[in-house]
Amino acid sequence: xxxxxxxxxxxxxxxxxxxxxxxxxxxxxxxxxxxxxxxxxxxxxxxxxxxxxxxxxxxxxxxxxxxxxxxxxxxxxxxxxxxxxxxxxxxxxxxxxxxxxxxxxxxxxxxxxxxxxxxxxxxxxxxxxxxxxxxxxxxxxxxxxxxxxxxxxxxxxxxxxxxxxxxxxxxxxxxxxxxxxxxxxxxxxxxxxxxxxxxxxxxxxxxxxxxxxxxxxxxxxxxxxxxxxxxxxxxxxxxxxxxxxxxxxxxxxxxxxxxxxxxxxxxxxxxxxxxxxxxxxxxxxxxxxxxxxxxxxxxxxxxxxxxxxxxxxxxxxxxxxxxxxxxxxxxxxxxxxxxxxxxxxxxxxxxxxxxxxxxxxxxxxxxxxxxxxxxxxxxxxxxxxxxxxxxxxxxxxxxxxxxxxxxxxxxxxxxxxxxxxxxxxxxxxxxxxxxxxxxxxxxxxxxxxxxxxxxxxxxxxxxxxxxxxxxxxxxxxxxxxxxxxxxxxxxxxxxxxxxxxxxxxxxxxxxxxx
Numbered sequence: 001x002x003x004x005x006x007x008x009x010x011x012x013x014x015x016x017x018x019x020x021x022x023x024x025x026x027x028x029x030x031x032x033x034x035x036x037x038x039x040x041x042x043x044x045x046x047x048x049x050x051x052x053x054x055x056x057x058x059x060x061x062x063x064x065x066x067x068x069x070x071x072x073x074x075x076x077x078x079x080x081x082x083x084x085x086x087x088x089x090x091x092x093x094x095x096x097x098x099x100x101x102x103x104x105x106x107x108x109x110x111x112x113x114x115x116x117x118x119x120x121x122x123x124x125x126x127x128x129x130x131x132x133x134x135x136x137x138x139x140x141x142x143x144x145x146x147x148x149x150x151x152x153x154x155x156x157x158x159x160x161x162x163x164x165x166x167x168x169x170x171x172x173x174x175x176x177x178x179x180x181x182x183x184x185x186x187x188x189x190x191x192x193x194x195x196x197x198x199x200x201x202x203x204x205x206x207x208x209x210x211x212x213x214x215x216x217x218x219x220x221x222x223x224x225x226x227x228x229x230x231x232x233x234x235x236x237x238x239x240x241x242x243x244x245x246x247x248x249x250x251x252x253x254x255x256x257x258x259x260x261x262x263x264x265x266x267x268x269x270x271x272x273x274x275x276x277x278x279x280x281x282x283x284x285x286x287x288x289x290x291x292x293x294x295x296x297x298x299x300x301x302x303x304x305x306x307x308x309x310x311x312x313x314x315x316x317x318x319x320x321x322x323x324x325x326x327x328x329x330x331x332x333x334x335x336x337x338x339x340x341x342x343x344x345x346x347x348x349x350x351x352x353x354x355x356x357x358x359x360x361x362x363x364x365x366x367x368x369x370x371x372x373x374x375x376x377x378x379x380x381x382x383x384x385x386x387x388x389x390x391x392x393x394x395x396x397x398x399x400x401x402x403x404x405x406x407x408x409x410x411x412x413x414x415x416x417x418x419x420x421x422x423x424x425x426x427x428x429x430x431x432x433x434x435x436x437x438x439x440x441x442x443x444x445x446x447x448x449x450x451x452x453x454x455x456x457x458x459x460x461x462x463x464x465x466x467x468x469x470x471x472x473x474x475x476x477x478x479x480x481x482x483x484x485x486x487x488x489x490x491x492x493x494x495x496x497x498x499x500x501x502x503x504x505x506x507x508x509x510x511x512x513x514x
Contacts, residue, residue: 007317014302014314014321021298024164029290031171035178035203042182042196050193053133056126059259060117061138065110065145069103071251073152075244078386080160081304082452088308091456092224094232096157098240101233103149111145114138133193140197147204154211160301163220170210174203239455246388250379253395257403257428258282264411264421270353274418277357280348281365281422285372288333292373295326296380303384307452312445319381319440323374330373334366357418364422371429378436385448386455394435403428 043054076099083091113120118135122128158166181202185195215221265271265278299322306315337344345358375398382391407424410416416423 010314010317011321014317015325017302018295018298018318018322018325021162021301022294024168025294025297026290028164028168028171029294031168031175033287033290035171035175038175038179038182039196039200042186042199043193046186046192049129050133052127052130054137054193054196056121056130057117057134057137057141059262060121060134061114061141063256063259064113065107066148067252067255068106068110068248069145069148069152070255071248072103072106072244073099073156074247074251074383074388075099075102075240075242076153076156077160077247077300077383078243078304078388079240079455080156081301081384082308082386083456084161085305085308086310086453086456088456089224090226092157092161093221093226094229095240096153097226097228097233098237099153099156099244100150102237102240102244103153104146107145107149111142114142114145137193137197140194141200143201144197144204147201147208151204151208151211154208157224158211159297160304161220161224162301162305166211166214166220169214170207173210174207177206178203243386243388246392247383250388250392250395253392253399257399257425261407261421261425264407265418268411268417270357270417273351273353273357276349276351276354277345277361277418278421280345280354280358281361283348284337284344284362285365285368288337288369289372289376291329291333292326292376295322295329295373296376296378296383298322298380299377300380300384303381304386304452307385307445307449308456310449310453312449315385315448316443316445319443322377322381323437323440326373326377330370333369333373337362337366337369361419361422364419364426367426368422368429371426371431371433375429375433375436378433378440381440382436385443386451387448390439394432394439398432398435399428402431 043050046054076095079095080092083089083095117138118131121131121134126134155167158164178199182196182199185191185199189195191198261282262275262278265274268274299318302318302322303315306312306318341359341362344362345355348358349355379391382388403424405424406427407421410420410423411418412420414420
């Protein structure tokens with residue numbers, strides 16, 4: 001009876017910790033979502049050619065740039081969160097520096113591709129005028145790519161230490177200044193697409209400077225910062241890349257699916273209506289995605305911290321509680337999409353055909369969320385336990401081994417159109433969620449705690465600020481002191497100016513409104 005009571009108490013504490021991590025992340029995500037919408041609205045008012053070129057450039061940037069940087073940066077997450085739990089403070093800062101160096105190297109290669117994007121797009125059969133607009137936008141977005149090489153790992157560096165205030169402040173300031181900067185560059189100076197790209201750069205620079213100034217004044221970085229070392233930044237990449245490459249594959253596989261959904265909808269017999277409805281639907285799922293994404297980031301931090309601290313029971317509890325909350329979130333999202341199906345489309349367009357298609361597919365979108373929320377949360381638990389290869393294999397099998405064939409069969413062979421494409425996504429998300437649950441249920445958390453000790457080198461002397469702990473023991477045997485992990489706040493792992501799924505579909509929504 002006492003054991004059951006203690007389990008309940010632990011679960012309640014864990015739920016409090018998770019909400020403390022996830023809620024600030026959700027708030028910041030909504031702020032950044034609003035900033036992206038501002039960029040899309042300015043783009044939509046430039047004209048049809050600019051809108052088409054912007055849509056093309058964002059898709060190209062997502063596939064060749066931002067998805068890769070986002071995926072590669074994920075290698076930092078388990079190292080940083082587990083090192084924080086193990087109180088290996090300087091390892092956190094060093095891992096950040098090496099990740100930033102890796103992303104900068106990747107951004108250099110990607111920028112060369114973007115410099116020739118106009119020719120590449122024309123070789124792919126795109127209209128020359130549209131390709132020219134897209135190329136201009138990508139050219140002026142190259143500085144954003146390099147800023148993201150620092151912003152993306154900096155967010156992880158802070159979040160895994162449970163620091164939320166800097167990012168929240170930076171996101172709010174970026175949102176407040178983004179519209180005036182766009183108006184100045186686009187409307188007053190007449191820079192057009194160049195102005196929107198430069199406004200994103202200014203916004204990202206503002207975001208990064210705000211973070212650095214905050215850290216400089218508060219000194220929050222001092223415990224974990226080993227000082228800049230160029231020689232150390234560009235050596236010993238293998239441990240990070242071993243985690244980063246599978247994470248990159250996993251992120252890209254899921255991210256690219258949504259880009260392909262838009263392409264496939266353009267191949268249907270009712271292509272104009274299908275593309276418009278697809279834009280509304282992906283806009284909806286991207287907005288909903290903020291919630292399970294925040295939960296996934298929270299559980300990643302919790303699992304990584306607890307495994308690094310040698311507390312596998314708490315890592316298991318964090319995962320169980322997060323999956324329960326994810327299931328409830330999925331049910332709420334499903335109920336929302338079903339109940340709002342007849343009115344939601346009217347917020348984006350007055351076209352009755354598009355509204356009807358949207359209403360028909362909204363319940364299927366709700367079914368997707370029943371799988372999407374648990375699988376996104378499960379991915380977070382896998383990241384926190386440094387098992388990105390499992391996530392990559394699951395995403396590959398679920399999205400492209402199951403979901404893609406089902407989407408092609410139902411969408412084209414069975415002539416179900418847009419509804420068939422979304423049923424393919426239901427199959428993918430459902431399969432992914434079931435496989436994630438299977439892997440997590442069979443996880444040996446004590447073994448994962450030992451792996452965390454090996455990853456962070458926590459078996460040796462601890463750095464200043466930590467106590468002496470035996471990480472082979474679990475919760476009851478683990479000595480608690482003032483430097484133990486105190487999970488009270490979190491930091492959003494979205495932000496900066498890289499245009500992701502949300503920005504892409506926001507642009508499509510602007511096109512519908514136009």
